[in-house]
Amino acid sequence: MNIHEYQAKRLLKSYGVPVAEGRAAFSAAEAEAAAKELPGPVYVVKSQIHAGGRGKGKFREASAGDKGGVRIAKSAREAAEEAKRMLGATLVTKQTGPAGKQVNRIYIEDGADIAKEFYLSALVDRGAGRIAFIASTEGGMNIEEVAKETPEKIVTIRIDPASGVMPHHGRRIASALKLQGAAWKQCVALVETLYAAFVEKDMSLLEINPLVLLKDGSLRVLDAKASFDDNALFRHPNVSEMRDATEEEPLERKAKEFDLSYVKLDGSIGCMVNGAGLAMATMDIIKHFGAEPANFLDVGGGASKEKVTEAFKIITSDPGVKGILVNIFGGIMRCDIIAEGIIAAVKETGLKVPLVVRLEGTNVGKGKEILARSGLAITPADDLEDAARKVVKAVG
Secondary structure, eight states: OBOOHHHHHHHHHTTTOOBOOEEEESSHHHHHHHHHTSOOSSEEEEEOOSOSOOTTOEESSGGGOSSOSEEEESSHHHHHHHHHHHTTOEEEOTTTOTTOEEOOOEEEEEOOOEEEEEEEEEEEETTTTEEEEEEESOOSTTHHHHHHHOGGGEEEEEEOTTTOOOHHHHHHHHHHTTOOHHHHHHHHHHHHHHHHHHHHTTEEEEEEEEEEEETTSOEEEOOOEEEEOGGGGGGOHHHHTTOOGGGSOHHHHHHHHTTOEEEEOSSSEEEEESSHHHHHHHHHHHHHTTOOBSEEEEOOTTOOHHHHHHHHHHHHTOTTOOEEEEEEEESSSOHHHHHHHHHHHHHHHTOOSOEEEEEEETTHHHHHHHHHHTOSOOEEOSSHHHHHHHHHHHHO
16 A cells, blocks of 8 residues: 655654655645745645656646646745646656546645755565665666666665664665765664664555755655555554545455455456466466456455456456456365356456456366356366467457
């Protein structure tokens, strides 16, 4: 689960992390009132969407102007005017894709007298099985270009979970950022604090870009992005309350209601699979035969007929789906239950695209018999390769 910048900063502030004073606003009037509560005299007006690259983004509507999603205001009135231009407009960045995201809230923050910008993040390094810190002296909006063109400027430090973060980790990061004096000591403490927040709140990503050195010699978190492990949210009701459903893909939001793992993609072949590994293999073989998957959908190991039906309905709700591949290996899940769910879903949705089904495992004979007796236009497949060939050919 992702949260907005202002929510991430509020959370970090509760841990003692240095952030600027700021207020969230949902209207121009609220933006003006928020600015008046801040020290000023310079304010930063930030669009709040779940995507990076806001500063270099472009609004689709001409009425929003061409300054991007992060703007400077020199008075409370000017802050309100900029908020009015951005609210309700669609911001397109590298991370939103061409569709962009509508700006429904604004963050008004006190300005900062910046001397230098850095990049600092913590994430789960799944390859190493550890939390890793990534730091660079090249902070700001071009960190992707830095990673591509000058990777030597990026330092990665992995934390042993047995010991947790230690002072020497913070010292290595402070040295990598070429900090000195009070800022060096502040960085060492900051790394320990960020690690504590990351672990205690079950984060999967905490990105600070930029972390800035102010002209007075102190550090400040100028932007923050936080993502959390969905499977751990039951432990953090205060984090769950920060979910902004308007930022989520509608079909993904619907899938969550039925405990389905669904991610919308840009291809034309819908996939319904049980098991994340099998889902990845299914998408890979679709690509191998020259097509693109329209989604990742894992119905889980013990799905009911009703759950399978809902999964099917979610797939067919995507207008980009031109064909569907169902790939089920029955272990705990019985193939006859899957077959009944498929038939119910086909009848309910009035399916008009090709459907290829590959079943294997528990009660596979019963499952295939149920599909064959249905009288529906369902193409059976003997194995995954056969299924992929058939669905790709059917879609053309």
